[in-house]
Amino acid sequence: MTISSPDQVGSKEAKKILAVARGETLASPPVWLMRQAGRYLPEYREVRAKAKDFLDFCYTPELAIEATLQPVTRFGMDAAILFSDILVIPDALGQRVRFLEGEGPVLDALQGEADLAKLNSDRLIDHLQPVYAALKGVRERLDPNRTLIGFAGAPWTVATYMIEGRGSKDHALARLWAYEHPVRMARLMDLLIEAISTHLIGQLDAGADIVQIFDSWAGVLPDSLLWFLSIEPTARIVTRVREQKPDALIIGFPRAIGDRYPLYQRETGVDVVGLDTSLSISGLGRELQKIGPVQGNLDPIALLAGGDALKREVETILEALGRGPFIFNLGHGILKETPIPHVEQLVEMIRAWRA
Numbered sequence: 001m002t003i004s005s006p007d008q009v010g011s012k013e014a015k016k017i018l019a020v021a022r023g024e025t026l027a028s029p030p031v032w033l034m035r036q037a038g039r040y041l042p043e044y045r046e047v048r049a050k051a052k053d054f055l056d057f058c059y060t061p062e063l064a065i066e067a068t069l070q071p072v073t074r075f076g077m078d079a080a081i082l083f084s085d086i087l088v089i090p091d092a093l094g095q096r097v098r099f100l101e102g103e104g105p106v107l108d109a110l111q112g113e114a115d116l117a118k119l120n121s122d123r124l125i126d127h128l129q130p131v132y133a134a135l136k137g138v139r140e141r142l143d144p145n146r147t148l149i150g151f152a153g154a155p156w157t158v159a160t161y162m163i164e165g166r167g168s169k170d171h172a173l174a175r176l177w178a179y180e181h182p183v184r185m186a187r188l189m190d191l192l193i194e195a196i197s198t199h200l201i202g203q204l205d206a207g208a209d210i211v212q213i214f215d216s217w218a219g220v221l222p223d224s225l226l227w228f229l230s231i232e233p234t235a236r237i238v239t240r241v242r243e244q245k246p247d248a249l250i251i252g253f254p255r256a257i258g259d260r261y262p263l264y265q266r267e268t269g270v271d272v273v274g275l276d277t278s279l280s281i282s283g284l285g286r287e288l289q290k291i292g293p294v295q296g297n298l299d300p301i302a303l304l305a306g307g308d309a310l311k312r313e314v315e316t317i318l319e320a321l322g323r324g325p326f327i328f329n330l331g332h333g334i335l336k337e338t339p340i341p342h343v344e345q346l347v348e349m350i351r352a353w354r355a
């Protein structure tokens with residue numbers, strides 16, 4: 001049976017994001033937003049209040065399912081992204097992770113060899129069962145025309161939290177590790193590559209249609225470290241996942257790496273590259289799109305602003321990238337202060353636009 005929809009030009013794929021990830025151009029691009037389930041939604045805050053703490057929220061399938069579906073129900077997004085966090089990986093490896101109210105994540109920072117040796121991937125799959133249960137639950141309830149996205153942090157981005165013990169601006173401590181202890185850092189990368197690959201395969205087995213690898217802090221790395229800590233580890237994850245899941249579709253988001261995007265696109269083998277806000281869409285963005293599908297890159301602050309400013313930004317992005325394989329998204333996660341009507345305005349504009 002051929003499923004067709006008015007928004008798709010000759011596509012047999014009912015899930016628009018998958019059609020684009022395989023290289024198709026749609027008349028009107030699909031849309032989802034990074035961090036679309038979150039505090040800007042009153043219904044999220046309600047579910048959040050039912051959980052003991054943030055990790056308990058992630059590991060309670062009924063709550064995670066509800067949070068995952070909320071933005072799809074409210075805005076009609078083309079994808080649901082699993083409600084979870086990149087820090088379930090250190091937690092599953094046995095490092096202590098807590099989310100403190102108003103402070104964000106706090107981990108018992110890795111101090112050296114001894115702490116590294118304590119990390120244990122044997123129980124990873126068992127520990128993450130609630131995450132896979134949530135994906136299965138979402139799969140059962142999600143409209144079959146919508147894409148279900150699984151995700152993980154990239155090794156470097158996860159490692160910054162493991163080494164620093166919390167979020168930081170410049171990730172100096174993690175970079176210092178890489179310069180001063182390259183062997184130790186390589187061991188941490190190996191461990192994370194294995195753990196993240198296993199987790200992505202687990203998510204694909206549980207019903208995710210596609211997965212995204214968030215390398216949110218890749219932009220602070222100079223070339224030599226970018227290769228060693230971001231591009232090569234990501235390439236290895238892509239290879240590992242495809243060994244078990246040859247058709248796996250993967251989005252890579254190496255935030256703020258600037259003119260090194262083409263290298264990342266070429267060398268990692270991801271199907272779609274996620275563009276951050278600072279990337280020039282009319283220049284580099286279009287170059288990248290000649291090679292493969294791209295996703296992005298509305299400034300989350302423009303979404304916060306709304307009105308004419310938002311309209312102008314959205315039009316510029318659609319005009320630059322909408323006539324090739326393109327998934328509309330933000331250039332980084334949605335902010336918790338974002339007014340809901342602005343998200344509605346955004347989705348309406350994208351739906352109304354034609355290539």
Ligand code: 1CP
Nearest residue numbers: 034035036037038081082083084085086104167214216333
């Ligand atoms: O109590 C709360 O509600 C805390 C806010 C929150 C939320 C909603 C955190 C804590 N994590 C999440 C969910 C989350 N995190 C998702 C869910 C799916 C979605 O709707 O998109 C995803 C994909 C993430 C990914 C994530 N977590 C990233 C990568 C993406 C990015 O924004 O760069 C990172 C860096 C994290 C770490 C993290 N978790 C939470 C916070 C506040 C942070 C950032 C800490 C920092 O500032 O460094």
